[in-house]
Amino acid sequence: MGLREIWKRVIGVDAARADGERKTTATPLGMNSIFAPFRTSGVQNSLPKPTAANLRRFAETPAARRAINFIKDRVACMEWRIEAKPGAASSDANDREQRAEALRRALEAPNETDSFRTFIEQVIEDVLVGGFGAAEIEAGDAETPVRLYPVDGASIQVNAHWNGDASSPRYAQVTGKLGKDALTPLLDAELMYVRLNPRTHTVFGLGKVEVAFEAISNFLQAHRYAGRLASNSVVQYALWLNDRTPEQHERLIRWWQDEVEGTGRVPILSSESKPEVLRFAGGTDADLHLEWQQFLLTMIANAFDLPAMMLGVSQDVNRATASEFAEEAFQNAVVPLAKLLAEHLTRDVIAKKLGWDDLRFVWSELENRDEQVELNMQLQMLAAGVVSVAEVRAMRGLSSESAS
Numbered sequence: 375m376g377l378r379e380i381w382k383r384v385i386g387v388d389a390a391r392a393d394g395e396r397k398t399t400a401t402p403l404g405m406n407s408i409f410a411p412f413r414t415s416g417v418q419n420s421l422p423k424p425t426a427a428n429l430r431r432f433a434e435t436p437a438a439r440r441a442i443n444f445i446k447d448r449v450a451c452m453e454w455r456i457e458a459k460p461g462a463a464s465s466d467a468n469d470r471e472q473r474a475e476a477l478r479r480a481l482e483a484p485n486e487t488d489s490f491r492t493f494i495e496q497v498i499e500d501v502l503v504g505g506f507g508a509a510e511i512e513a514g515d516a517e518t519p520v521r522l523y524p525v526d527g528a529s530i531q532v533n534a535h536w537n538g539d540a541s542s543p544r545y546a547q548v549t550g551k552l553g554k555d556a557l558t559p560l561l562d563a564e565l566m567y568v569r570l571n572p573r574t575h576t577v578f579g580l581g582k583v584e585v586a587f588e589a590i591s592n593f594l595q596a597h598r599y600a601g602r603l604a605s606n607s608v609v610q611y612a613l614w615l616n617d618r619t620p621e622q623h624e625r626l627i628r629w630w631q632d633e634v635e636g637t638g639r640v641p642i643l644s645s646e647s648k649p650e651v652l653r654f655a656g657g658t659d660a661d662l663h664l665e666w667q668q669f670l671l672t673m674i675a676n677a678f679d680l681p682a683m684m685l686g687v688s689q690d691v692n693r694a695t696a697s698e699f700a701e702e703a704f705q706n707a708v709v710p711l712a713k714l715l716a717e718h719l720t721r722d723v724i725a726k727k728l729g730w731d732d733l734r735f736v737w738s739e740l741e742n743r744d745e746q747v748e749l750n751m752q753l754q755m756l757a758a759g760v761v762s763v764a765e766v767r768a769m770r771g772l773s774s775e776s777a778s
Contacts, residue, residue: 399547437590454716500526508565527567544561
């Protein structure tokens, strides 16, 4: 049965489980999604294919992991709040505070095993690696109105022919099983699917590790070669002897290996002509191709929208430019991703699943990273009567109750 036939059957199938019960599987592909072969058969220097398994393996290398952790940790560690949307109707204001508090409790513990940080870190990881962050959304109870479960984004397929019908499956998870259980259908309101770099010619996103895939592969090869060269596992010299028979060559090799090599003794040679040492390389750091590796690190940093300083490239970095590079990294790499996640949480979780159009998810630390500047601005607005004390407390992530 082909993929097209499976999708036709999925479209005509309703949700098999009751609303509120998890439908997806945490690791549907098992260990194959992580420990798949890193290299293909054939030429060893050929570029691996950017499959989901290779993308995850590349994401575990030091350079890519440093870039991923810089963005992921900055987003996951930020404070957040649930607030009313600008222009929200006053008719919903009676229970808005109670609904916002219940939603906050639900997001602080989105499921039985995750906190908000561990949940959002898994989604961000998949967004950065392959552009396919996903989370299943299920209805809860009055205390926790919604439950969120992180899903392996690589196992999600998107129905390109979805017509906007809320009762028709838009997504499906590949379960690794055969037959009718090969796909688990999911409605649009049952899955939050975060696409990074959306494009018109495909329904899938483009992750930052995908963009840096070739540069990471070249960096690993250059780094591996430099490691072998530095550990003397690559031959760098040869000894040239004039007018010697093969038997004499064999005797010299055996004598050198048995009596000299690894013993620390000073070899004594006597011959009519002085042996000549042939050097295969220059014998300097240029043989390690350090400048090429630094260039590749810069390319990897560009793929993650980060300055090269964030990956350890210290060239052209001083006290005057370091703060500018740090601010550039925050504005170019952290802020866009944080706003993308906030939009999905607002639209997919709060609006679609719960039907609460008057609330939104907001990161509290995106407006200004300087705490003192932000505090002074809020005090000036309060003194000028632009905002109230309750509004300032909401900006600070505090309760709306007035201080005694």
